[in-house]
Amino acid sequence: MRNPQLNRNGELTHLLTLDGLPRDIVNHILDTAETFVPLADRDIKKVPLLRGKSVFNLFFENSTRTRTTFEIAAKRLSADVYNLNINASSASKGESLLDTISNLSAMQADVFVVRHSASGAPHLIAQHVAPHVHVVNAGDGWHAHPTQGLLDMYTIRHYKRDFTNLTVAIVGDVLHSRVARSDINALTTLGVPEVRVIGPMTLLPGGLEHMGVKVFHDMREGLRDVDVVIMLRLQNERMRGALLPSAQEYFKNYGLTQEKLALAKPDAIVMHPGPMNRGVEIDSAVADGKQAVILNQVTFGIAVRMAVMSIVAGAGPA
Amino acid sequence: MKLHIQGARLIDPASGLDAQQDVFIAGNRVVGLAQPPVDFTADRVIDARGLVVMPGLVDLAARLREPGYEYRATLESEMQAALAGGVTSLVLPPDTDPTLDEPGLIEMLKHRARLLNQARLYPLGAMTVGLKGEKLTEMAQLTDAGCVAFSQADEPVTDTTMMLRAMQYARTFDYALWLRPQDPWLGRGGVAAAGAYAGRLGLAGVPVQAETIALNTLFELQRMTDVRLHLCRISSAAGLELVRAARAEGLRVTCDVGIHHVHLTDVDIGYFDSQSNLTPPLRSQRDRDAIRAALADGTIDAICSDHTPVDDDSKLLPFSEAEPGATGLELLLSLTLKWARETDTPLVKALGRVTSMPAEVLGSRVLASCGRIEVGGTADLCLVDLDAMWTVSAQTLCSQGKHTPLLGIELPGRVRTTIVDGQVVYESQA
Numbered sequence: 164m165r166n167p168q169l170n171r172n173g174e175l176t177h178l179l180t181l182d183g184l185p186r187d188i189v190n191h192i193l194d195t196a197e198t199f200v201p202l203a204d205r206d207i208k209k210v211p212l213l214r215g216k217s218v219f220n221l222f223f224e225n226s227t228r229t230r231t232t233f234e235i236a237a238k239r240l241s242a243d244v245y246n247l248n249i250n251a252s253s254a255s256k257g258e259s260l261l262d263t264i265s266n267l268s269a270m271q272a273d274v275f276v277v278r279h280s281a282s283g284a285p286h287l288i289a290q291h292v293a294p295h296v297h298v299v300n301a302g303d304g305w306h307a308h309p310t311q312g313l314l315d316m317y318t319i320r321h322y323k324r325d326f327t328n329l330t331v332a333i334v335g336d337v338l339h340s341r342v343a344r345s346d347i348n349a350l351t352t353l354g355v356p357e358v359r360v361i362g363p364m365t366l367l368p369g370g371l372e373h374m375g376v377k378v379f380h381d382m383r384e385g386l387r388d389v390d391v392v393i394m395l396r397l398q399n400e401r402m403r404g405a406l407l408p409s410a411q412e413y414f415k416n417y418g419l420t421q422e423k424l425a426l427a428k429p430d431a432i433v434m435h436p437g438p439m440n441r442g443v444e445i446d447s448a449v450a451d452g453k454q455a456v457i458l459n460q461v462t463f464g465i466a467v468r469m470a471v472m473s474i475v476a477g478a479g480p481a
Numbered sequence: 482m483k484l485h486i487q488g489a490r491l492i493d494p495a496s497g498l499d500a501q502q503d504v505f506i507a508g509n510r511v512v513g514l515a516q517p518p519v520d521f522t523a524d525r526v527i528d529a530r531g532l533v534v535m536p537g538l539v540d541l542a543a544r545l546r547e548p549g550y551e552y553r554a555t556l557e558s559e560m561q562a563a564l565a566g567g568v569t570s571l572v573l574p575p576d577t578d579p580t581l582d583e584p585g586l587i588e589m590l591k592h593r594a595r596l597l598n599q600a601r602l603y604p605l606g607a608m609t610v611g612l613k614g615e616k617l618t619e620m621a622q623l624t625d626a627g628c629v630a631f632s633q634a635d636e637p638v639t640d641t642t643m644m645l646r647a648m649q650y651a652r653t654f655d656y657a658l659w660l661r662p663q664d665p666w667l668g669r670g671g672v673a674a675a676g677a678y679a680g681r682l683g684l685a686g687v688p689v690q691a692e693t694i695a696l697n698t699l700f701e702l703q704r705m706t707d708v709r710l711h712l713c714r715i716s717s718a719a720g721l722e723l724v725r726a727a728r729a730e731g732l733r734v735t736c737d738v739g740i741h742h743v744h745l746t747d748v749d750i751g752y753f754d755s756q757s758n759l760t761p762p763l764r765s766q767r768d769r770d771a772i773r774a775a776l777a778d779g780t781i782d783a784i785c786s787d788h789t790p791v792d793d794d795s796k797l798l799p800f801s802e803a804e805p806g807a808t809g810l811e812l813l814l815s816l817t818l819k820w821a822r823e824t825d826t827p828l829v830k831a832l833g834r835v836t837s838m839p840a841e842v843l844g845s846r847v848l849a850s851c852g853r854i855e856v857g858g859t860a861d862l863c864l865v866d867l868d869a870m871w872t873v874s875a876q877t878l879c880s881q882g883k884h885t886p887l888l889g890i891e892l893p894g895r896v897r898t899t900i901v902d903g904q905v906v907y908e909s910q911a
Contacts, residue, residue, distance in 0.1 A: 179752075259794055259797070259798070261797055279799065281798075281801050281802050282682055283684075286752045286753045287799050287800075291797075303683075304799075304801070305683030305684075305685075306684075344681070344683060368679075369688075370677025370679075373677040373681070374677075
């Protein structure tokens with residue numbers, strides 16, 4: 164089975180998942196992003212790489228911040244950007260996903276940025292778009308959020324330089340987290356020797372050991388001597404009793420406090436994909452503390468998304 | 482009409498026969514094997530050199546989508562698909578719309594089928610009204626109308642007391658219950674087998690325990706009632722262990738598996754291929770190997786197609802939103818042959834899993850000669866070119882269901898002629 168995100172020349176034509184994405188391509192994206200980071204400090208923040216191209220943000224699930232960063236990234240590449248909130252239009256009129264895609268393809272789109280609540284929806288779309296259209300997954304179900312994974316890798320590389328001597332802990336609701344899956348895939352691809360996941364059994368999927376991670380249920384034990392702590396957002400609906408008894412009890416066991424963070428290496432960095440639930444998964448003192456790099460993640464995110472869109476749009480057809 | 486099938490290799494799994502023998506048919510019956518009866522003059526001689534003549538297949542689960550889902554398939558299109566697949570007897574699950582819970586519906590269905598004059602239909606009655614698991618159906622009247630057993634299709638009964646009552650009532654008249662073991666709670670919301678692959682893809686999982694817990698419950702209730710139980714679409718190694726133990730204990734249990742589960746595993750989902758979204762979900766390689774072992778040792782009696790035509794609008798969706806099911810009537814024989822080749826299973830034994838064994842599961846509710854070729858028996862049979870290869874595609878399938886995880890795969894075995902009740906009802910060119 165051919166990797167659906169690479170074309171016949173092995174170029175990245177869609178970005179759907181970091182699972183199985185070759186290390187060279189990951190590094191190429193991170194290197195390209197690095198050239199875009201200084202743009203943010205210039206008077207003119209644009210480069211003409213996607214001039215005349217159309218980027219459609221297709222959000223079948225609500226999101227403000229991811230959509231906005233994709234929009235900024237596309238505009239900095241000089242693309243024309245169209246935001247479609249599909250929940251509010253076609254889906255409620257009963258139009259099928261693939262009909263929506265065909266219609267938009269006919270509007271000469273070049274890049275679809277897709278967010279969908281069903282795992283695998285961007286794969287389905289990538290299989291059915293016209294050959295010149297590139298699909299970028301902006302988060303699908305519990306499956307993948309590859310640009311978030313890449314910006315997390317960019318952030319880690321920025322602060323730690325070398326991946327091959329790191330211990331990274333991912334804390335929280337891994338079961339329902341597309342960010343966690345993409346982070347795990349990228350970290351193992353980049354040669355991180357120890358990836359840990361920390362959480363209660365109700366929030367961890369089966370088969371984690373097959374993904375090359377160590378599982379911890381005790382947060383203090385799991386955080387010991389780590390270089391990087393990635394906190395995951397706990398969705399409100401998970402706190403209503405079926406998976407966790409209460410937000411308070413969750414915070415007591417799995418919330419990141421200064422006291423627990425002290426168990427990590429002194430120069431450990433703290434990351435979070437946002438939006439944060441202060442007092443649920445992370446204490447304000449940590450979120451605003453000197454080890455947190457959460458706002459830098461957002462800044463790097465724009466450069467990483469510029470890199471991804473410029474690379475896929477420059478690739479030949481699928 | 483008198484037919485002489487000449488030069489064929491006759492395989493009859495029921496008797497273990499595998500020999501070069503001609504078959505002679507007069508009216509609707511087989512009247513001679515190897516030797517014609519005296520004074521036999523054929524109206525038509527079918528040259529079957531190089532072909533196998535075997536009993537028509539008996540498929541224990543084929544959804545023809547009537548009544549209620551005619552936009553997905555009709556009795557006519559799916560009966561044609563059955564004959565093209567060599568299937569001459571079909572068991573219909575009751576999950577139509579309306580569900581098969583009233584004698585009038587069964588009579589209408591049988592009447593429609595008789596007019597088409599093709600494969601034989603054996604409907605399963607709904608065990609509870611609307612398959613809701615709340616109220617027993619009129620099982621005796623449904624039986625009079627033509628139901629061969631009672632089933633919940635894929636709707637599990639949540640109320641254990643209701644399950645017990647259904648078993649007691651069915652046992653009163655010695656009706657068989659055909660049930661797919663799935664715990665209603667553990668199975669809820671899952672679209673793939675729980676495990677490493679579902680975890681990696683971020684798909685909600687159905688744990689093996691959904692099957693084993695349901696099996697344990699059914700067996701406990703069966704010990705109380707001694708009802709005849711046919712277990713549909715077993716999918717796991719652990720489930721098969723329980724079935725094996727139940728049979729050893731002497732419980733009246735038979736068991737089938739869907740043909741896709743004999744070949745595919747969860748990894749065949751690949752990159753979210755919704756064609757592989759099936760009920761029950763495809764499990765691990767270990768489970769598939771256990772299914773093959775259970776077919777070899779007889780723990781599984783029969784292989785069925787679990788034919789489920791699904792239209793494009795319901796299938797071309799993200800994996801978790803797609804409707805489960807695949808077309809199967811035309812693949813059942815070929816996939817059975819493929820399994821036999823891959824496992825070195827003797828042909829007589831392999832073909833028994835789709836002819837004589839499913840007929841035995843049906844028992845006395847069907848023709849005595851169902852699934853076998855014998856002198857004096859009804860002539861339901863097919864002629865097959867075992868070595869002809871064909872490629873599964875929308876064009877090569879007669880069924881209106883064009884969705885299968887095996888699209889594009891080349892398979893062995895092509896049906897050349899299908900005969901029901903002594904009549905040639907299907908013929909294809911070599």
